[in-house]
Amino acid sequence: MKLSDVFDPMKITGHTIVVLARLLSGFTVRWVDCQPDTCQRVYFANHTSHLDAVVLWSALPRHLRAITRPVAAADYWSTGKFKPKLAKAFNALLIDRKEIKVHHSPVDLMIREIGDVYSLIVFPEGGRTSGEEMGQFKSGLYYLGKKRPDLELVPVYIDNVNRVLPRGEFLPVPLLSCISIGAPIFLEAGEPKTEFLDRARNAVRALKGDEE
């Protein structure tokens, strides 16, 4: 390891984020029928807090963090002084939610960006929900699965992070949270879009009730 690697400011910010996320949200990670792996994956999770992406990214082992990119909204993460730096530190893939063109769709952009190395973290509900009930999934996940059938689609349930930092709040409360990572699903041949999206949503929800 080179000296510049150790003192790389981006890496230091990355480590600081991980430590902060760990202290603040006190998360535990459960790998349910799934193991950490460097194969290309799309982690899709319920979305209830601004911290979700950071917490889920921090919950991955270090060697996976380096090759996993959270997909985030450009209109939120590219404003202000601090947020773009933060987004860069965990190598976020910023997507413009407003200007969606036919040949420049977010899904195409994602596929181009990940190449054959990176994994993604997506929140298919689109916006954050209040945390009581999960919203319907947007179709992006379906098209990702269709265009890249080799990607493992991994459901993740993020529990209690919405109480650490609910929407509209800026001061976090350090409760304990839990991240459950479930068994990968794949798009079946000829499976209709709505059926697949429902199946994906249920896969996330199944991790919620799974109490040991």
Next chain:
Amino acid sequence: MDIGLPSLVAWQPLAQISATALTPQTYILLLVIFLSLGAATLVGQILRRREQLSIEPAVLRRFNHRLRVWWMMFAILAIGFLLHRLGVVILFGLISFWALREFITMTPTRRGDHRTLFWVFFIFTPLQYILIGLGNSAPAWLTQGRQIDFYGFYSIMIPVYASLFIPARIAISGDSKRFLERSAKIQAGLLICVYSLSYAPAMLDLSLRGSDGQAWKGSNVTLLLFFVLIAQIADVLQEAWSRLAGRNVIAPEINASRTWEGVMGSMITTGLCGMALSWATPFSWWESGVMSMVVAIMAFAGGMSLSAIKRDRGVTDTGTLVQGHAGLLDRIDNVCFAAPVFYHLTRFYFSQS
């Protein structure tokens, strides 16, 4: 014997050297705990090696797990004592913070409680321990030369200020749904995890007299150690008696393993243990026995109350809600309930002034 680490005391202006210095009794008590933990660990390991055994493996596993927790507690406490008064206060402050975290995680709150919770975690909890830390040895610049015992503040800060602030702050948030219930949950969390537990480090500031009326020569650290030890012994004996002679379960809906026989047996045997350890306290042998019985009863009360909360939430351990964390609250519920009672009885009957 003088203080073990004079250099450490030097950089701690708050350290009260007379009452919190480690005396020979402290070392003997630490040694007694160390030896009994060692013996228990040895037995546990030997039993684990044996293949054919009449004891259930689950019981043995729990026993060994518990021993590991105690070793950890023992190590943490010992480190805390090495850092003297301030170290103990900070140590208990961190324990309170974590316990409160588990408590609030376990109890559902609503969006409207968020700001209140922020106050509870980042204002009231640290403030309580800062006040305990100031105690009766606050620096002169703060008290302006007056002799102030912060007992007058920390003994009421949470019951008066915090518990009135909490409902008001929730009301301001504008969510009226289950208002009283939500206030009570947060108040209870603060009372059990922070206020009650903070009386354990507050013991270090008591100026005590023996039952003969003379000032007590011993160290308050020994008294704190005695208290924690008795609370743990009470829990173990309660479980042991319930297992050996348990017939009548107290409340099967709350906790299926706590029996009247267990409670009575634990009370009496803990009392005997307390008598045997009276040399570590300012109490005479019978006073020490009675105090230990009180601690045993309060430890039982704490265990029952926490069981009721957990049962209401449908969890078996405070730790299972978030898997991987051994529930800290499960381990210290006895200390939480017993600390304020032990403190106030000691203060009332054995205080010098």
